[in-house]
Amino acid sequence: xxxxxxxxxxxxxxxxxxxxxxxxxxxxxxxxxxxxxxxxxxxxxxxxxxxxxxxxxxxxxxxxxxxxxxxxxxxxxxxxxxxxxxxxxxxxxxxxxxxxxxxxxxxxxxxxxxxxxxxxxxxxxxxxxxxxxxxxxxxxxxxxxxxxxxxxxxxxxxxxxxxxxxxxxxxxxxxxxxxxxxxxxxxxxxxxxxxxxxxxxxxxxxxxxxxxxxxxxxxxxxxxxxxxxxxxxxxxxxxxxxxxxxxxxxxxxxxxxxxxxxxxxxxxxxxxxxxxxxxxxxx
Amino acid sequence: xxxxxxxxxxxxxxxxxxxxxxxxxxxxxxxxxxxxxxxxxxxxxxxxxxxxxxxxxxxxxxxxxxxxxxxxxxxxxxxxxxxxxxxxxxxxxxxxxxxxxxxxxxx
Numbered sequence: 001x002x003x004x005x006x007x008x009x010x011x012x013x014x015x016x017x018x019x020x021x022x023x024x025x026x027x028x029x030x031x032x033x034x035x036x037x038x039x040x041x042x043x044x045x046x047x048x049x050x051x052x053x054x055x056x057x058x059x060x061x062x063x064x065x066x067x068x069x070x071x072x073x074x075x076x077x078x079x080x081x082x083x084x085x086x087x088x089x090x091x092x093x094x095x096x097x098x099x100x101x102x103x104x105x106x107x108x109x110x111x112x113x114x115x116x117x118x119x120x121x122x123x124x125x126x127x128x129x130x131x132x133x134x135x136x137x138x139x140x141x142x143x144x145x146x147x148x149x150x151x152x153x154x155x156x157x158x159x160x161x162x163x164x165x166x167x168x169x170x171x172x173x174x175x176x177x178x179x180x181x182x183x184x185x186x187x188x189x190x191x192x193x194x195x196x197x198x199x200x201x202x203x204x205x206x207x208x209x210x211x212x213x214x215x216x217x218x219x220x221x222x223x224x225x226x227x228x229x230x231x232x233x234x235x236x237x238x239x240x241x242x243x244x245x246x247x248x249x250x251x252x253x254x255x256x257x258x259x260x261x262x263x264x265x266x267x268x269x270x271x272x273x274x275x276x277x278x279x280x281x282x283x
Numbered sequence: 284x285x286x287x288x289x290x291x292x293x294x295x296x297x298x299x300x301x302x303x304x305x306x307x308x309x310x311x312x313x314x315x316x317x318x319x320x321x322x323x324x325x326x327x328x329x330x331x332x333x334x335x336x337x338x339x340x341x342x343x344x345x346x347x348x349x350x351x352x353x354x355x356x357x358x359x360x361x362x363x364x365x366x367x368x369x370x371x372x373x374x375x376x377x378x379x380x381x382x383x384x385x386x387x388x389x390x
């Protein structure tokens with residue numbers, strides 16, 4: 001049971017941290033809960049489909065289907081987060097101002113919200129498909145304690161997510177969205193680095209230096225803290241040169257995008273999106 | 284960014300593919316790796332084939348050399364590893380961590 005709980009916990013933790021950052025980044029947006037719940041729901045369905053097709057995916061692209069699939073999912077998430085972050089850099093000030101102003105409406109870009117829903121779905125799909133395959137194997141092997149193991153794993157992983165969320169809520173409102181934006185940038189940079197790892201593993205990209213450094217003695221990737229930082233800021237104890245290149249490229253491009261878009265003055269547009277009016281965050 | 288990534292994805296494979304690499308094989312049987320110790324050359328990229336003879340899926344994983352890939356029942360996978368510095372690198376089966384354990388001895 002504890003073995004099952006631990007594996008489920010690790011996978012749920014990764015997805016939960018991503019969901020948490022997205023939840024914080026969309027604070028104050030109407031129907032945010034519905035969007036996030038739909039993202040998780042779609043992710044769970046997607047995870048089962050991906051697990052069911054695991055044999056087909058594995059055999060695709062000359063046996064490198066898993067790598068190509070994982071890298072594609074990760075890079076898709078990176079692009080969507082990039083879109084949101086750059087969109088937010090034009091609206092962050094406006095959102096923060098309105099949130100302090102009780103009762104006022106905040107307009108949220110529905111396309112950006114849909115992107116983040118997709119990020120949640122992809123995160124759950126990727127981690128979830130591994131859990132499904134693992135549980136399938138456990139069931140086939142006649143393991144016991146499946147249900148309590150799953151329950152403990154999900155509860156534990158979600159608890160870390162909730163703890164992070166309520167921690168983030170303590171950030172003063174005027175710094176809130178710039179903080180969540182930076183978290184999204186670091187998250188995306190880490191996901192991009194992870195994508196490059198799959199492409200190197202499939203020999204579709206060169207390694208550019210096997211291990212730039214080794215900090216596993218200080219903080220192992222396998223520890224809960226190491227794994228949490230792996231998702232939050234892309235921590236890796238032994239990164240390859242290609243991972244660092246992807247990390248830095250994503251970081252620089254997103255920051256440059258934010259600065260460029262953020263500098264352009266924007267005229268307030270008439271409110272045409274009546275369906276996306278937000279109430280102040282219930283905190 | 285899309286264009287940059289696309290460019291990287293399209294052109295780099297041409298530069299790195301099509302060369303001979305040493306190849307090694309690990310077999311999973313009863314949720315254990317055979318052999319449990321595998322000697323590989325240092326500073327050399329190599330091809331690693333993992334064959335799963337069990338009826339359940341396994342995930343070949345190593346945080347020491349940063350690889351993970353699911354191996355379906357009665358199937359095999361290929362991954363590329365390294366170049367690595369000399370030393371000992373652990374790997375395991377994520378789905379059966381108590382039994383599926385092994386070490387790469389890089390020298």
